[in-house]
Amino acid sequence: MEKLLEVSSLTAGYGDGPAILDGAHLSVEPGKIHCIIGPNGAGKSTLLKAICGMLKIRKGDVKFKGQSLKGLRPDQVLRKGICFVPQERALFPKMTVRENLRMGGFSLADKSGLEKRIDEIEERFPILRERRDQHAGTMSGGQQQTLAMARTLIIKPDIVMLDEPSLGLAPKIVAEMFDIMRLMAGEGITILLVEQNALTGLKNADWGVVLDLGRTLFEGPADEVLSDPRIQELYLGGKKAA
Amino acid sequence: MTSLDTNEVITARKAYYAGLAGEADKGRSVWFPIAVLALLLALPALQFTGNYNYLIHLVLFTASYVVMASGWNILGGFAGYISLGHNVFFAIGGYFAGMIFARYGISTIILAPLAGLVAAVFGYVIGLITLRVRGPSFIISSLALVMIFKILFDNWDFVGGSNGLSLPANDLPVQWAKLPYYYAFVVMAAFTVWASYRIRHSKFGLGLRAISKDEIKSESAGINTRFYKVLAFAISAFFVGMAGAVWGEYLTYIRPNIFLIILVSVNMVLMCILGGKGTVAGPVIGAILLVVFNEFFVATLGASEINIFATGMIMMLCLMFFPLGIVGTLARLKKLPRILNWD
Amino acid sequence: MGEIIQIVILGLALGGVYALMGSGLSLVFGVMRIVNLAHPSLIMGGAYVAYWGFKLYGVDPLIMLPVAVVILAATAVILYKLVFEREARSAKYSEMTVLLTFALAMVVEGALGTAFTNTQRVTSPDYATDAFFIGDVFIPKGQLYAGMVSLAIIGALALFLKYSRFGYAIRATTQNREAAELLGVNVNLVGLVSFAIGIGLAGAAGSLVSFVFSFYPSKHWEWIAILMSLVVLGGMGSILGTVLASLILSVIAAFVGTYFGATWSTLTFFVALFVVLMVRPQGLFGEKPELA
Structure with a gap:
């Protein structure tokens, strides 16, 4: 099967600092939810940042639809069709919800359909319509995450990368976030997700990737990863999983 | 697929983190600073063989900047609060000691510790106010401080306003006239560097470094960050004030545009950056390099604008290409000679 | 009463000039998180452009203004490419960058001082020493023109930021640089253009300053603290705030100057800076643009 995104022996780090990622690889198949797990400092966020162009790729390559993304800026990667929602959710706190959605379409060359597209999204996420004139900074964590995820839909990307979307959210809200992700995947948007809470992440994903020590240790179907005893011991906190 | 053995992963993880942290060599070369100090104390014997007043002046000048830069480093290097207004304490020390010297004839060398304390008290009070802010606000407040003190000293008739005051010169023969100040500065420099080393390796110093890395986390780790910072400010002001005290008598006058020009502040900062901010040896090396460089520049080009x-x-190039300074860069490359490794 | 009106008018005119001096600084901080301590020294550069234009060719400083804008903006592009581009990439305030701009200020001062000496200069078109009289109140033409031109330029800037697509990108970058980048804004280009605009404004301010104050290269240190007080009080990054702070503080300074003497009028700005820092301990910088 044709790989949508292929990361091979990737080395990356911050500034002149040590390499956080060293030999990470990853392959992403269209329309599936991929979950990257691993301990703190394993390089999970670093991997997403390197893919989207926020960090320089020192060695190795990232190929999207067969084309290398090496050396592209984040705004250029976005225009290729990869959207990244970082941990901080990348909202504009002093802009209204509607303006934030409008900023989501900044990269579109043709703005004619933008307002209609925003209306559609507001229809799907009623909370955003309700809060449309409120400043994004005043919303709750779950609402902000919803806004950040909904906003990626404006440009209809191929891949949406999410860095710990569940961070700081109540379990019920986390479940809602995964519902949204499944909805997006159902529309053919590929999800690449980093999760600190490995169990929740894997249970909701199709494909699991274990990243540790800056490299990929294991990847496979999510249920296989979940049931592997070694992975349970190392990353899932004992045997209670499965 | 990579093999996945539990123990292997855990061992590898340890090695990975150790590699990221880097390990330290704890050996010290105590003989080196002692030898340097002995050499400097013996240096004036050269005067028996000829006129080495210029050399004496250069060493004295360097020592005075070692005191100031190392003092600055306690706040700016260890705690990470960059002050561009430390010449205010230089002025406070200079004026305090200079005024008493002018009125009662007590040598500023005797007054220096007291002048340092006065500067420290000012530092403490100013720190209480300005250390409530961090980052750019703090730097700007320190600049504003210089402006305020400049206006105050320029208009304070009691201390001679912008013309300042002349201080009597000592009546030693010319080849010995500089020596009291020379010894005062060399001893102060040795004391400052020693104090800086002790602070660096104390619980207090550890707290300051934690503050410079992440103040909020330090606070939640139980460090009384406010007290630590203010104390660092006061100690730092103490050393700078002490240097100011003797500097006035050495020059035989005190005047706002000697103490309160921006170049004095810049020199302290630049010496620390050049040598290695936050290290013990850095400010010393920075002071030596910058004084030598300045002498060379003034001698060849003269004009102060150049x-x-x-x-x-130099400061720009240093910040852009050499931000860790000499000591910091060598340490990072693991090539720091042991005689310079006091961190 | 006449005296009070007089003081207020003089204060406002001067405040207009300060507003322009400060707004470039504010813009650059907003977009790039750079506290540009070299801004006042670059204003000085603009003042010399206007001065020599008038002195050598008799060109009115108001006509030299666009020339100064272009020269300074071009300088800004070079500086950005050589010095600030990589700093801007970190998109975070850092002590190192402040020190870097501080060093740059010295470089500019040293260069201007070497080229033009530390002699006091002032551009002297006819209107600089002329005045309008309305009853007892006199309005120096120089200050009036300078203040009005300043406010007009700031108004144009505000319109540009509010309504143009590029202005939209600038505002987005100011609020959350990372987010703007991830939504397709070329933040490096935004940084470059904002820096050029900011320093261009310094050039414009310099031409106006050249006939309002006498100047010499090392005078920029005095301006740094004054301008910082304006932008801190106004909320760093907020141009409207800077304008308001300039007008208010300048009027207060004019009163202090009239009743206590000119020396103390500059002290108003520095004391105001301190008071703001004390009243809002986090400083007006303290407001984080990112969502927590």
């Missing part, structure tokens, strides 16, 4: 240009240029 001097300002060159100082700014």
Whole structure:
């Protein structure tokens, strides 16, 4: 099967600092939810940042639809069709919800359909319509995450990368976030997700990737990863999983 | 697929983190600073063989900057609060000791510790106010401080306003006239560097470094960050004030545009950056390099405007290509000679 | 009463000039998180452009203004490419960058001092020493023109930021640089253009300053603290705030100057800076643009 995104022996780090990622690889198949797990400092966020162009790729390559993304800026990667929602959710706190959605379409060359597209999204996420004139900074964590995820839909990307979307959210809200992700995947948007809470992440994903020590240790179907005893011991906190 | 053995992963993880942290060599070369100090104390014997007043002046000048830069480093290097207004304490020390010297004839060398304490008290009070802010606000407040003190000293008739005051010169024969100040500065420099080393390796110093890395986390780790910072400010002001005290008598006058010009502040900062901010040996090396460089520049080009240009240029290049300074860079490359490793 | 009106008018005119001096600084901080301590020294550069234009060719400083804008903006592009581009990439305030701009200020001062000496200069078109009289109140033409031109330029800037697509990108970058980048804004280009605009404004301010104050290269240190007080009080990054702070503080300074003497009028700005820092301990910088 044709790989949508292929990361091979990737080395990356911050500034002149040590390499956080060293030999990470990853392959992403269209329309599936991929979950990257691993301990703190394993390089999970670093991997997403390197893919989207926020960090320089020192060695190795990232190929999207067969084309290398090496050396592209984040705004250029976005225009290729990869959207990244970082941990901080990348909202504009002093802009209204509607303006934030409008900023989501900044990269579109043709703005004619933008307002209609925003209306559609507001229809799907009623909370955003309700809060449309409120400043994004005043919303709750779950609402902000919803806004950040909904906003990626404006440009209809191929891949949406999410860095710990569940961070700081109540379990019920986390479940809602995964519902949204499944909805997006159902529309053919590929999800690449980093999760600190490995169990929740894997249970909701199709494909699991274990990243540790800056490299990929294991990847496979999510249920296989979940049931592997070694992975349970190392990353899932004992045997209670499965 | 990579093999996945539990123990292997855990061992590898340890090695990975150790590699990221880097390990330290704890050996010290105590003989080196003692030898340097002995050499400097013996240096004036050269005067028996000829006129080495210029050399004496250069060492004295360097020592005075070692005191100031190492003092600055306690706040700016260890705690990470960059002050561009430390010449205020230089002025406070200078004026306090200078005024008493002018009125009661007590040598500023005797007064220096007291002048340092007065500067420290000012530092403490000013720190209480300005250390409530961090980052750019703090730097700007320190600049504003210089402006305020400049206006105050320029208009304070009791201390001679912008013309300042003349202080009597000592009546020693010319080849010995500089020596009291020379010894005062060399001893102060040795004391400052020793104090800086002790602070660096104390619980207090550890707290300051934690503050410079992440103040909020330090606070939640139980460090009384406010007290630590203010104390660092006061100690730092103490050393700078002490240097100021003797500097006035050495020059035989005190005047706002000697103490309160921006170049004095810049020199302290630049010496620390050049040598290695936050290290013990850095400010010393920075002071030596910058004084030598300045002498060379003034001797060849003269004009002070070019001097300002060159100082700014060095500082820019240093910050852009050499931000860790000499000691910091060598340490990072693991090539720091043991005689310079006091961190 | 006449005296009070007089003081207020003089204060406002001067405040207009300060507003322009400060707004470039504010813009650059907003977009790039750079506290540009070299801004006042670059204003000085603009003042020399206007001065020599008038002195050598008799060109009115108001006509030299666009020339100064272009020269300074071009300088800004070079500086950005050589010095600030990589700093801007970190998109975070850092002590190192402040020190870097501080060093740059020295370089500019040293260069201007070497080229033009530290002699006091002032551009002297006819209107600089002329005045309008309305009853007892006199309005110096120089200050009036300078203040009005300043406010007009700031108004144009505000319109540009509010309504143009590029202005939209600038505002987005100011609020959350990372987010703007991830939504397709070329933040490096935004940084470059904002820096050029900011320093261009310094050039414009310099031409106006050249006939309002006498100047010499090392005078920029005095301006740094004054301008910082304006932008801190106004909320760093907020141009409207800077304008308001300039007008208010300048009027207060004019009163202090009239009743206590000119020396103390500059002290108003520095004391105001301190008071703001004390009243809002986090400083007006303290407001984080990112969502927590």
